[in-house]
Amino acid sequence: MNIILLGYPGAGKGTEAENLKKQGYYHVSTGDLIRAEIKKESPLGKQVKDLISKGNLVPDALITEILLSAIKGKENILFDGFPRTLAQAQTLTKYLQDAGQKVKVILLKASEEVVLRRLTSRRLCKDCGHIENIYWPSYTGKCSKCGGELYTRADDTLESAKHRLDVFRKETEPLLEYYSKEEGYITVDASRSAEEVSLTVKRALEV
Numbered sequence: 001m002n003i004i005l006l007g008y009p010g011a012g013k014g015t016e017a018e019n020l021k022k023q024g025y026y027h028v029s030t031g032d033l034i035r036a037e038i039k040k041e042s043p044l045g046k047q048v049k050d051l052i053s054k055g056n057l058v059p060d061a062l063i064t065e066i067l068l069s070a071i072k073g074k075e076n077i078l079f080d081g082f083p084r085t086l087a088q089a090q091t092l093t094k095y096l097q098d099a100g101q102k103v104k105v106i107l108l109k110a111s112e113e114v115v116l117r118r119l120t121s122r123r124l125c126k127d128c129g130h131i132e133n134i135y136w137p138s139y140t141g142k143c144s145k146c147g148g149e150l151y152t153r154a155d156d157t158l159e160s161a162k163h164r165l166d167v168f169r170k171e172t173e174p175l176l177e178y179y180s181k182e183e184g185y186i187t188v189d190a191s192r193s194a195e196e197v198s199l200t201v202k203r204a205l206e207v
Contacts, residue, residue, distance in 0.1 A: 110191045
């Protein structure tokens with residue numbers, strides 16, 4: 001069984017993906033794939049870096065090509081950040097149908113107010129990449145893992161975060177109607193704690 005995680009940026013898809021990986025799912029994150037291209041400084045990496053810094057999505061054709069190459073021959077796949085558009089969803093549906101594989105779609109649902117607060121409060125460590133949050137009681141202004149300097153990602157500023165939500169509404173919300181007709185469509189209240197969300201997802205997958 002494959003799983004697709006959907007939700008606003010900041011709804012908790014990354015956190016839930018980490019939990020599902022521990023259950024044996026083959027995790028495919030478009031963010032990781034894109035960052036790998038950027039790190040290689042390939043022509044594609046340079047192109048997507050410019051798009052991401054402005055809060056835009058990577059064009060369908062580019063990201064779909066990268067992702068389908070990464071999942072070829074795999075099963076029990078956890079899709080994190082894909083699909084994001086109706087065109088991507090339709091391409092993925094055909095791919096899975098041709099492969100004889102089923103999928104469950106999990107929508108992590110949270111309000112715009114909640115996700116904006118989460119997005120703009122994140123801080124990343126320049127040394128190890130660990131994520132901190134200015135609202136955590138343990139926050140000190142330094143990385144709790146290695147003591148490194150923290151910074152705000154370009155797409156975690158308020159202006160960029162709002163733009164990302166606008167892009168989501170325009171590009172990704174049509175997926176909710178597309179997948180809501182599927183038997184394996186699950187909606188989870190993602191405004192709660194990560195522990196509560198994970199428990200709800202776990203129970204839903206056991207049904």
